[in-house]
Amino acid sequence: MTLRSVFVGAIALLTAGSFAGTAGAEEHVVKMMNANGKGKFMLFEPEVVHAKVGDTVKFVPTNKGHNAETIPGLWPEGAAELKGELNQEAVLTIEKPGIYGIKCLPHYPMGMIGLVVAGDLTNKAQLDSYKPAGSATKRFDELKAKITQ
Numbered sequence: 001m002t003l004r005s006v007f008v009g010a011i012a013l014l015t016a017g018s019f020a021g022t023a024g025a026e027e028h029v030v031k032m033m034n035a036n037g038k039g040k041f042m043l044f045e046p047e048v049v050h051a052k053v054g055d056t057v058k059f060v061p062t063n064k065g066h067n068a069e070t071i072p073g074l075w076p077e078g079a080a081e082l083k084g085e086l087n088q089e090a091v092l093t094i095e096k097p098g099i100y101g102i103k104c105l106p107h108y109p110m111g112m113i114g115l116v117v118a119g120d121l122t123n124k125a126q127l128d129s130y131k132p133a134g135s136a137t138k139r140f141d142e143l144k145a146k147i148t149q
């Protein structure tokens with residue numbers, strides 16, 4: 001190994017290290033949609049977002065008639081709640097680790113639910129005990145399986 005290749009290697013390591021160390025807050029984008037073209041209607045896309053504390057999640061009204069808001073009973077304790085208006089963007093800032101349950105008010109009964117997961121599942125007990133209404137149960141169980149498997 002030449003001195004030069006050692007030097008280049010060291011620089012590459014330093015660069016990789018500084019990227020990992022200073023990786024800033026990310027913005028995640030979730031579309032609020034009428035259909036995904038794969039047989040699913042009224043949904044958040046993606047339905048599960050893996051984020052970290054300090055990130056933001058922006059809910060975008062790709063189709064009309066949707067909103068994004070906190071599911072009471074499925075929200076990290078002390079975290080500011082989300083209450084998006086119909087047809088408006090809503091931005092969730094992840095202040096605490098845990099599982100954030102999001103619903104679209106008009107389509108919640110049809111299972112329009114999203115989950116944002118950040119760091120430790122501090123409120124996993126809420127996820128386990130939470131029971132959505134009616135036909136939302138099936139979709140909620142699918143989402144639950146995605147983050148607990």
Ligand SMILES: [Cu+2]
Nearest residue numbers: 066104107112
């Ligand atoms: Cu909706």
